[in-house]
Amino acid sequence: MTTTPALELRGIKKSFGSVSALSHVDFKAYAGEVHAIVGDNGAGKSTTIKIVTGIHRGDEGEILVNGEPLRLRHAAADSQDRGIAVVYQDLALVECLDISSNMALGNLPRRFKFVLDRARMDRDAAKVLKDLKVRVGDVKTPVGLLSGGQRQVVAIARAVRMNKPIILLDEPTAALGVQESAHVGEILDELKAAGKAVICVSHDLEFVFRHADRITVLRLGRSVGTREVAGTSRDEVISMITGLASSDLDGATTSNAVYDEEQELL
Amino acid sequence: MTTDMKPAANPARQLKVDLRGAASALLLRQEATLVLVIVVIGALATARNPAFLTDSNLVEILRSSVIYFVMACGAALLIIGGGLDFAAGANFTIGALACCILLTVGAWVPLAILAGLIVGLAAGMINFLVITFWHVPPIIATLGTFFVILGINARLTDGSDVLPLPSGFTQLVQGNLLGVPNDILYAVLTGIGFWFLLERTRFGVNIRALGGNRQAAVGNGLRVVRLDLALYAISGVTAAFAGLIYSARIGAGQVEAGGSSTTLAVVTAVLIGGVSLLGGMGSITGVAFGALLLSVIDNALVVAAIPPQYNNIVVGAILIAAVAVDHLRRQRIYRRR
Numbered sequence: 018m019t020t021t022p023a024l025e026l027r028g029i030k031k032s033f034g035s036v037s038a039l040s041h042v043d044f045k046a047y048a049g050e051v052h053a054i055v056g057d058n059g060a061g062k063s064t065t066i067k068i069v070t071g072i073h074r075g076d077e078g079e080i081l082v083n084g085e086p087l088r089l090r091h092a093a094a095d096s097q098d099r100g101i102a103v104v105y106q107d108l109a110l111v112e113c114l115d116i117s118s119n120m121a122l123g124n125l126p127r128r129f130k131f132v133l134d135r136a137r138m139d140r141d142a143a144k145v146l147k148d149l150k151v152r153v154g155d156v157k158t159p160v161g162l163l164s165g166g167q168r169q170v171v172a173i174a175r176a177v178r179m180n181k182p183i184i185l186l187d188e189p190t191a192a193l194g195v196q197e198s199a200h201v202g203e204i205l206d207e208l209k210a211a212g213k214a215v216i217c218v219s220h221d222l223e224f225v226f227r228h229a230d231r232i233t234v235l236r237l238g239r240s241v242g243t244r245e246v247a248g249t250s251r252d253e254v255i256s257m258i259t260g261l262a263s264s265d266l267d268g269a270t271t272s273n274a275v276y277d278e279e280q281e282l283l
Numbered sequence: 284m285t286t287d288m289k290p291a292a293n294p295a296r297q298l299k300v301d302l303r304g305a306a307s308a309l310l311l312r313q314e315a316t317l318v319l320v321i322v323v324i325g326a327l328a329t330a331r332n333p334a335f336l337t338d339s340n341l342v343e344i345l346r347s348s349v350i351y352f353v354m355a356c357g358a359a360l361l362i363i364g365g366g367l368d369f370a371a372g373a374n375f376t377i378g379a380l381a382c383c384i385l386l387t388v389g390a391w392v393p394l395a396i397l398a399g400l401i402v403g404l405a406a407g408m409i410n411f412l413v414i415t416f417w418h419v420p421p422i423i424a425t426l427g428t429f430f431v432i433l434g435i436n437a438r439l440t441d442g443s444d445v446l447p448l449p450s451g452f453t454q455l456v457q458g459n460l461l462g463v464p465n466d467i468l469y470a471v472l473t474g475i476g477f478w479f480l481l482e483r484t485r486f487g488v489n490i491r492a493l494g495g496n497r498q499a500a501v502g503n504g505l506r507v508v509r510l511d512l513a514l515y516a517i518s519g520v521t522a523a524f525a526g527l528i529y530s531a532r533i534g535a536g537q538v539e540a541g542g543s544s545t546t547l548a549v550v551t552a553v554l555i556g557g558v559s560l561l562g563g564m565g566s567i568t569g570v571a572f573g574a575l576l577l578s579v580i581d582n583a584l585v586v587a588a589i590p591p592q593y594n595n596i597v598v599g600a601i602l603i604a605a606v607a608v609d610h611l612r613r614q615r616i617y618r619r620r
Contacts, residue, residue, distance in 0.1 A: 070502070072502060092506075093501055093503070093504045094506060096504075097504040103502070105502050107498070108499075109498065109499035109503055110496070110499055111491070111492045111495040111499050111500070111563065112495060112496065112563075113491060113563035114488065114491055114492060114563075118491075122489075122499075122505070123503035125485040131484050131485060131486070132483055133484050133485050133488060
């Protein structure tokens with residue numbers, strides 16, 4: 018692991034009109050870890066992800082990718098260029114396009130500068146799905162024909178195919194059954210083993226405690242603390258989510274600080 | 284652990300599809316339905332007047348579909364990309380008039396043609412600017428520019444035709460290559476170009492994504508504003524190109540040509556051709572058959588000595604049927620499991 022966070026947010030603020038969605042969010046995610054972001058509905062988890070990916074524009078704060086600043090007002094294409102892949106909660110799939118087109122969207126392979134390399138696109142899609150142990154009838158199947166769980170897997174496979182060092186997932190198990198969720202967990206573990214920084218927003222604490230290394234809790238638009246999974250309990254995290262426990266903002270030692278010290282020693 | 288990605292089984296639906304068989308599946312392809320309708324109308328017209336099937340009449344049908352088709356190629360791309368251009372009929376006229384005015388003052392033919400196309404491009408870009416930066420919905424924005432451009436057209440010409448046009452210009456359309464009229468060749472080349480663009484390039488996939496799910500297109504890093512710009516610009520250019528072909532064919536720049544009837548005919552050809560008004564879906568071959576069908580109906584009613592009032596009734600009924608079929612196709616693709 019390196020000492021520089023793959024992705025760092027510092028004091029991110031965001032308002033929609035008079036409504037403050039984020040008042041102060043910061044966290045650090047490192048390569049080779051699964052970093053979960055948890056919080057109640059309206060805590061600002063999805064907004065945070067959308068600011069990083071350029072869908073929303075942050076009002077204040079800093080985004081650093083491998084220590085280099087990423088402008089708060091950037092396009093989604095810019096975050097891809099900086100090595101960030103994302104799986105949105107709404108999946109961002111195009112139903113009338115087939116699986117392979119959806120998986121390559123934004124990065125379609127080409128020949129002779131502008132001709133679509135359809136064969137390569139299909140081949141790449143089939144390979145990624147095979148690597149992820151997803152059985153494919155035909156990658157030319159329109160996404161509109163797939164079930165909710167199947168679409169979720171396609172969205173994750175798309176992020177994997179992009180092979181970016183940072184992968185953000187917004188509620189990747191929300192539409193999945195037990196087996197499919199376990200499969201997604203395996204994929205996250207493999208991405209972590211491959212040295213990616215995996216940032217995962219989730220409501221599913223069981224999933225988070227099984228697969229994450231660290232957890233950042235958001236509450237009412239603020240990051241109230243980061244804990245290492247090995248050093249915390251589900252009760253503590255729930256208390257932080259609900260506001261029953263004191264937050265790091267009240268002076269407790271943060272996991273980020275401890276983690277940074279550990280990183281320095283490595 | 285593995286996840287099965289085969290489309291989930293639905294026994295009731297599977298049985299239904301089996302019972303309907305291949306014929307039903309074929310009918311759900313817009314092109315096949317259109318060919319069937321064209322053949323039926325042709326057969327009925329021939330039964331009333333065998334002159335319908337003569338070579339000269341069939342060529343005339345093809346030639347009269349050229350204008351619709353060339354315009355419809357740009358309009359189809361735009362609608363597939365989630366846009367709409369009701370100004371196409373006015374762009375058709377202003378592009379033609381710009382070219383014809385320059386020709387009447389002695390401009391070099393290629394330069395005048397280029398100028399006509401650039402005027403169409405500019406008109407398309409104005410639509411884009413109004414829609415993107417003033418946030419006016421496409422239907423309102425292009426309707427507004429339609430009226431503005433119509434007014435400019437009338438002002439440019441004082442309502443008079445622009446002529447005479449040099450034979451060097453008119454022969455570009457009135458001539459032929461190995462017996463094939465040039466305007467039909469232009470339409471074929473335009474069709475091949477747009478088919479390639481839509482089916483074989485990244486641009487084609489990107490505009491389907493844009494029209495199919497704009498938010499997803501943004502989320503996946505597509506430069507959606509650039510795509511919008513390209514689509515409105517292309518729509519403007521194809522409208523102007525069709526206007527040039529029309530002017531060269533009749534030997535004059537007509538301020539009365541184009542207008543709302545042309546706009547509606549083009550949108551109708553696009554929708555009949557299977558392009559979904561909701562974006563994402565459609566093909567250039569479907570649009571070609573849509574344009575051909577409009578032309579066949581025009582011609583068949585005349586040849587069969589049926590009063591022209593029936594034209595609108597037939598076209599309207601076919602348009603409704605085409606959109607209903609499009610709904611069925613969407614149901615088939617977008618069904619939730």
